[in-house]
Amino acid sequence: MDRPDLAWKLLLLRSLPAVLANLFPEIYALIDWALRYCIPDKNLPPLAADSRTGEREPDFVAIVSLKSGQQACIHIEIQCTRQACFAERMELYHARLRDRFGMQVFSLAILGDPSPTWRPNSTSQLLYGCGTTFRFPIAKLLDFRDRLETLLDAREPATLALACHVIALATRRHPEVRYRTKRRLLWSLHENHITGQELIELQKVLDWMLPLPMAWRRRLIMDIEEFILEHEKEDKNSLNYIIPELILRRCKKRAEDEGRAEGLAKGLAKGLAKGLAEGLAEGRTEGRAEGEALGAMQGQRRTLMLQLEARYGRLPGRAMKALARADPAQLDQLAVALFDADSLKNALNAAGLRI
Known part of the structure; x- marks a missing residue:
């Protein structure tokens, strides 16, 4: 299901100036x-205890300083379906x-x-x-x-998100066209060497704005696996290698979370280096799948520990404990953050891990 509203809310939180510059340049200039x-x-609490409207929450609110010296409130609503009372x-x-x-x-x-x-821009009482x-x-x-x-x-990111939204509108009934375009955008993450938190946010935007039917998602996963094999001579600690690894992991996680696919867990025998996925035969127990997923996460922790030690030296005990309690999302963030951070503490903080 397309959820472009989630992507725009994320972008407003991360890149308000860029969104306003693209969509409302006159406001941006003020x-x-x-x-x-x-x-x-x-949150806007009810005006009274018996209020019929109840508590309300606008999509996005920010307090900014104008060039005139005044402060102002920026209020933005994202509406992706027609609504009579908008x-x-x-x-x-x-x-x-x-x-x-x-x-x-x-x-x-x-x-x-x-x-x-449909272009509502006023109301009169x-x-x-x-x-x-x-x-x-x-x-x-x-x-x-x-x-x-x-x-x-x-x-x-905000400009690419705008492109993704236009594509999503044009490809609602054309999954093959959407697949080819999403594939092109994913490849561009590798070619442009996009790094750090920006990479993680862009992947979220692509997933929310350009979801694929299961058949095309399986094909995309196969393409990414082939791409990684073609680049297996890359330095395993380089962003050229880690970026497609993270994309592959995110694509698989999305498929598993939606319950539409089985057999997408990575085979530990091949390890993270090659990013190969071991197909889980139909009818295998849920416990087997959970065990392999846990093993993959442990392997990822081990790889990250080696990368951190190579960059920052021997890890203190508190850093090892932080790594042990990290969830999959934090491990993904840490894999990218360690390339931008100038210290072990900053790398862990960027992934939400405190020591």
Whole structure:
């Protein structure tokens, strides 16, 4: 199931300036980006105990400093399906946020639906000349389809996400086209040597925006395995090797989590070096699958321990304990973080491991 809204929420948290520069350049130009912005708690409690609306939560809220010296609230909603009362919801959030923060509120809408005609940007509550009209800027992502090739050449995550969204809209009924495009984007991660946290976030964006039917996902996994075999002479500690390894692991984890595939766990006999997957025959017990998954994670820990020792020297006991309690996501983050971090502590902190 396509979940582009999750990808956009992630991008707003990580790359607000880039998203605004792409979608709302006029608003971007008003903000003093030399000053830090903050992301407050966005829950809006009910106005009264018997309120019919209950607690509400806008998609994204940030407090920024304008070039004029004032502070302002940036409020963004991501809407990927048509909704009759969307404009009214925008007005409600705008009023509630203005009341809560006591400052100017910029309410912006990212419209990611496939309809070229649905463009809600205002709502009026007028009766006999009494009432209000509320207007808000919109970014219709479908309008960026003519710029797709240029967007695909970009390395910046927010720009690539915009390209992915346009592709997702165009390939809803064309899985083969989506597969070929996603494959091209995954290969570009390797070719462009994208590193660190940026790599992890881009993989999440690709998964959320460009999901594949199971048959095509299996084919993509086979392509990645073949790609790794073709590059098996790469330095096993280099990003050229680790990046496709992480992509392969993420593709398999997604398939397993959704319960649509079996037999995608890596074969420990080949190890992480070659990234080969051992097919699990149909009917094998769940305990066998869990045991192999645990073994793969232990092998990954061992590989990371060797890489950390090669880069930072002998590991202290507290670092070994942190590595032992790391979950799979933290191990993936650490595999990339150790190339950017200038110390063992910073590498572990980047993966959310404290010592």
